[in-house]
Amino acid sequence: MSRAKLQGLGIDLPLFPTTSVGSFPKPDFLLQARADFAKKRISLGALEKAARQATEFWIRKQEELGVDVLVDGEMYRGDMVAYFAEYLSGFEEGGLVRSYGNRYYHKPIITGEVRWEEPITLEWWKYARSLTSRPVKGMLTGPYTVMDWSFIEYYPDRRSACLALAKEIRKEVEALIEEGAKIIQIDEPAASVRPEELAVAIEAMHVVTDGLPAYFITHICYGAFEDIYPDMLDLPVDNFDLEMSNSGLDMLELFKKRRFTKDLSFGVVDVHTHVLEEEPVVEQRLRQALDVVPKEAIWVDPDCGLKTRTVDEAIAKMQAVVTAAKALRAVTSDK
Numbered sequence: 001m002s003r004a005k006l007q008g009l010g011i012d013l014p015l016f017p018t019t020s021v022g023s024f025p026k027p028d029f030l031l032q033a034r035a036d037f038a039k040k041r042i043s044l045g046a047l048e049k050a051a052r053q054a055t056e057f058w059i060r061k062q063e064e065l066g067v068d069v070l071v072d073g074e075m076y077r078g079d080m081v082a083y084f085a086e087y088l089s090g091f092e093e094g095g096l097v098r099s100y101g102n103r104y105y106h107k108p109i110i111t112g113e114v115r116w117e118e119p120i121t122l123e124w125w126k127y128a129r130s131l132t133s134r135p136v137k138g139m140l141t142g143p144y145t146v147m148d149w150s151f152i153e154y155y156p157d158r159r160s161a162c163l164a165l166a167k168e169i170r171k172e173v174e175a176l177i178e179e180g181a182k183i184i185q186i187d188e189p190a191a192s193v194r195p196e197e198l199a200v201a202i203e204a205m206h207v208v209t210d211g212l213p214a215y216f217i218t219h220i221c222y223g224a225f226e227d228i229y230p231d232m233l234d235l236p237v238d239n240f241d242l243e244m245s246n247s248g249l250d251m252l253e254l255f256k257k258r259r260f261t262k263d264l265s266f267g268v269v270d271v272h273t274h275v276l277e278e279e280p281v282v283e284q285r286l287r288q289a290l291d292v293v294p295k296e297a298i299w300v301d302p303d304c305g306l307k308t309r310t311v312d313e314a315i316a317k318m319q320a321v322v323t324a325a326k327a328l329r330a331v332t333s334d335k
């Protein structure tokens with residue numbers, strides 16, 4: 001288990017630490033500011049001020065709710081891949097493509113050698129950290145997902161594009177660690193989509209994390225886990241953050257067959273529905289995590305990013321996460 005690693009990094013967390021997957025919905029004033037900025041009605045400075053206010057809003061909310069490991073909420077991002085493509089050199093903005101539902105994003109095109117020129121998320125992480133005494137996770141999109149969600153023109157194949165990205169994303173990780181980040185999440189939502197490329201995602205994650213002093217988490221969205229498990233456990237991270245709830249906890253059956261050897265951030269609320277699950281339902285889901293991993297290995301969070309929910313729904317879902325974790329702490333502490 002990685003609790004000792006966290007303690008070695010100076011981070012002491014309660015049993016069943018609570019966190020979120022990273023994104024929160026943007027409050028109305030920020031949506032308005034983004035629309036105004038797009039129409040050139042306000043300056044970049046004014047937009048950034050609104051994003052800072054929204055970041056502070058979410059830091060305060062997470063503290064009020066009693067969340068243990070905070071995030072900046074990604075108030076400055078439009079899309080999780082396009083945002084990084086904008087700051088890394090070697091990319092051009094592509095046309096709009098549909099991602100899921102009715103959401104569209106500009107699929108970036110890799111037209112040159114990718115290069116990290118300057119910190120991308122660092123100032124936002126530092127700002128969030130300055131607002132709280134609780135640990136704040138560094139949040140990055142992983143090289144495999146950036147590659148998979150981009151068109152590749154410059155590199156001869158997907159693997160070489162992915163490894164080139166990994167080398168550059170490592171520089172962002174190093175910049176975060178240099179400023180004191182101890183917990184860093186590297187999202188690879190695409191890793192469950194093409195099982196035949198899992199080895200590439202693993203190779204790239206080694207490039208990003210090997211030898212660096214931080215506790216690493218990766219979030220993978222729901223997908224073909226029956227094809228990538230247990231091999232995915234070779235991803236060199238400490239904690240897998242997984243969407244357990246929207247599939248009726250079906251991954252637990254896989255984890256019962258072959259032992260789950262990492263820490264598990266267990267998604268206990270579905271982010272794709274407006275419906276708020278009842279407390280006993282959430283608690284019951286979390287209890288089932290105890291069937292597959294020791295209690296010391298369990299973290300608690302929503303299934304995925306909450307950015308598609310309303311602000312009130314996101315707060316209610318986070319409240320459900322914290323309530324379930326507290327309930328389980330109470331019943332397991334005397335065992």
Ligand SMILES: [Zn+2]
Binds near residue numbers: 189221243305
């Ligand atoms: Zn997800």
